[in-house]
Amino acid sequence: MRNRRDCSKYRKEIISAFRITTVKQLLSVVERFHLGKVAFRESKGTRVIEHTFDDLVRDVKAFGTMLCRMNMQGSHIGILGENAYFWVVAYLAVTGIGVAVPLDKELTLEDLCALSEQGNVEHLICSAKFMDTALHIRDTKPSVQSVIAWGCAGEMPEKTFAFEELAASGNRLINEQGDTAFMDYPVQPEDLAVIQFTSGTTGANKGVELRHRNICANTYSSMEVFPSGNQSISLLPMNHSFEFNCHILPAVYLGVNVGINAGLKRLTRDFQTYKPDFAFVVPLFLNEFYASIWMNARKGRKEAKLKTALFVSRFLRFLGIDIRDRLFAHIKETFGGQLNVFVCGGAPINERVAKCLDDMGFDIMHGYGITECSPLVAVNLKGRGTLQSVGNAVPGVTIRIDKTNSVGIGEVMVKGDNVTSGYYHDEESNRVSFEDGWFKTGDFGYVNRKGELFISGRKKNLIILDNGKNVSPEEIEGKIESACDYIRDIVVYDAVKKVKNKKIHNIAAAVSVRPDSELSMLDIEEIQKRVAEDIRKINHSLAFYKRIVSLYVTLEEFPKNATHKVLRNSAEVRRGTIAL
Amino acid sequence: MMDKIKEIIAQYTEIDLNKISEDTQLKTDLGLNSLAMMNIVVELEDAFGVEIDESTAMEFVTVGDVLAYLNKNGVH
Structure with missing residues (x-):
């Protein structure tokens, strides 16, 4: 793609060619537009492995075929593991025949057992690293019948299967016997696709029911505000809806090449290797990047020089001249040299940090979302408005402020196809979370005359x-x-x-x-x-x-x-x- | 080996070599955040040719913990 205009034109063509209503239909978009291109890159030791979109379609179909052969249609299947290409394959295959339950790898064994039970998990797909954890869950929770693990070497324990072997078998079934069980399995927009657990900073995790319709609506909203560029880097955990639904799924739809970060240790190297155009982050990452930039400046005795460059950058931008790329090229190099945009969500942003990074040439798109809305609600598009605001509601989403006080602050209410139909097996939460078709976010805020949303705090805080x-x-x-x-x-x-x-x-x-x-x-x-x-x-x-x-x-x-x-x-x- | 560890940490943090000992706390005394810690781990891996798992590295509290880990993994 030569420039932003080309990128935007190409994307419009892809978006308008299809109107997917199930996650499974994403495979048709990929087959029509992206075959031959690289979909994911991940590091294995010193090597970088590339997975093309052809590999993705083949592996999803092959693995999905074996899930059908193992009679897992309609099952709730947990996914537990570090970010990986196989995580994506597992998600797309599972949502093609049943319900995916992404599990947070940071949780304790006790919490993982509780969530597996809460989400009615019947099978677990995990990485080799989480094999022991998965086996413990299976042995503790009778409802969990089997474990499938990727990246394992050697013999597998009883009722445990190697992901790669299943995919290979599935591929043989498709090629040699013409098995079409996976692609023929019917999936409707109203079918449950995912039980997404909220991260819960103040209370218990709740299982949010996300239907295919909800996730597809979020994919389209996300694509409307997706940063331009052909390469990105995946830093946040894929079990989180912000990373998977706002970054990975739109990236697959639009044919963006995603480099998968193999952990904080490899962050600097991965930025150099993947050379991303944009990254999805939570504010903590921005704070750490900001601290590292200043630490490096101090180390190289270039603090005064950096301050001067920032002053010059601000002054010139005030005059409408933007030479940030030249002024801060050395900083951009540490992020691979091409990074232009951070899409930030999940928590309030530190305005001082965001402003400084913006002055250095990193546009900050600050968004607001909530798991129950699949999750995207509003985004402050780069270059527009103030960083204090989370921007306007994204296309397809309507917001209103309920029960406003004297200064116009009230509870943020959301309506749209992206909004969940409710919590899984939690009637009490369902009763208190909806009102006349609107979802009550539990966040307080206000909307200014331009329709920009400002979040003032959590209702429960x-x-x-x-x-x-x-x-x-x-x-x-x-x-x-x-x-x-x-x-x-x-x-x-x-x-x-x-x-x-x-x-x-x-x-x-x-x-x-x-x-x-x-x-x-x-x-x-x-x-x-x-x-x-x-x-x-x-x-x-x-x-x-x-x-x-x-x-x-x-x-x-x-x-x-x-x-x-x-x-x-x-x-x-x-x-x-x-x-x- | 301790001298090399100290050299890597001092280079990264700009803290005087003499102020770093086995009892020095990585977070509270040296001001290492998680990202900085990982950058140092990468330098240590390159210098000593040993793999340090991210979750293991996050458990290091003192410089002595780093030294003990490297000793345990055959670096002398």
């Missing part, structure tokens, strides 16, 4: 004070984070104290200091003192009832879930605090 005032912790966290560059994680929460049998609500903050910040060089008492001083200053800019009254400061990282969101209710966060 809301602090309700004794005087009836409501405080959104995310609003205060954002203010503190923007003002203090040494913060790694911050959680503002309701510190309930019992005084004479009466509950008193106070606002507390827990701060984790970046170990690479200048502040971290001091001893902990001095650090606490300095952070307390800063918070006191910020308190003055806050309404009296929003002020933080107690503080906990640590150099330790707070516990996080698989998508790197802080577990807000963990004991490591809610510790004893110092009074301000």
Whole structure:
């Protein structure tokens, strides 16, 4: 593809040629447009293995054929493993005959057993690394009948099958016996495709039912705002809907070549190898990239030079001149040299970090989504609006703000084909989550005159004070984070104290200091003192009832879930605090 | 071997070689975030020709833990 215009024209042609209503139909799009091209690249030791779109179609059909031969039609099949080409093959084959249940590899064995039971998992597909875990689940949960593993060497245990062997057998059945069981198996748009578990930062994981119609609607919405470019890199876990539904599925539809990162250790090398045009990230990645860029500048004694370049970049862009590619070519080189866009979602963005990366030539597309919406709801397209906003609703999705307060803030409600029909076997959650056909996101926000959505916080995180005032912790966290560059994680929460049998609500903050910040060089008492001083200053800019009254400061990282969101209710966060 | 480990860490963190000992904590004393830690692991792998699994590396708390791991895996 020569340039952005060519890329956009080509994509329009592909999108308008089909209107898929099941995930399985994606194979027809690939067969029509992308055969011969590279679909995925992954590193195996020092080698890079390329999988073409031809391989993808062949492997999905072959593996799906064997799943049919093993009578797994209609089954719930768990997928557990690190990001890999076979993860994608497993997902596409399973959704072609049954229900995929992506499992979070970061969870404990106990949690994985519980989710397998909750999602009614009957079979498990896993990587070699998670073979023992899968076998334990199978042996503990009688409903789980068999395990299929990819990447295994040697003999397989009883009732356990090698993914590669099954695919080879399936291929033989297709080629030698003309077996069409997989492609003939009927799948309807209303059929359940995936049970997607929410990551749950404050409560139990819920199983969201995503039907083929929901996932396809999300694929089309995502493609409308998909960054231009022919190559991307997959960094986030594929079991997460943001990575799989907003990145991988649209990439397959549009024929984008995805390099699969083999873990943080290989991040720098993989950027060099895959030379991506864009990447999907959560804010934590942006924070780490930002910290690394400045650390490298300090190492090379080029901090002052970088600051000057940033000043020049901002000034010239103000005049309408954009030479970021030339000014920051050395930084771009560390990301492979072609990276232009970070699509960021999953948590609130640090505006200072995003602005700096934007000034260096990385456009930031900040999105808002929720698993129940498959997940995409709104995206702030690069170059438009403010980074504080998550942008306009994506095509096919309607938002409204319910029960607004005096300043227009209320609960964000969503409607569209992307919205789930409900939670799996959870009538209570279904009863409270929908109202007149609208999905209640549980997030508070407002919409400005341009229709841009601003998220002010999670409903369930809301602090309700004794005087009836409501405080959104995310609003205060954002203010503190923007003002203090040494913060790694911050959680503002309701510190309930019992005084004479009466509950008193106070606002507390827990701060984790970046170990690479200048502040971290001091001893902990001095650090606490300095952070307390800063918070006191910020308190003055806050309404009296929003002020933080107690503080906990640590150099330790707070516990996080698989998508790197802080577990807000963990004991490591809610510790004893110092009074301000 | 300890000298080489110290050299790699010092080069990356710009912290004085003499301030790094076996008891030095990677996160709290050296300020290594997870990404920085992985970059150092890659340098260590190249220098000593040994594979260090990502999940193993995330368990290292002190420089001594790195040294012990390398010793255990036949690097002397």
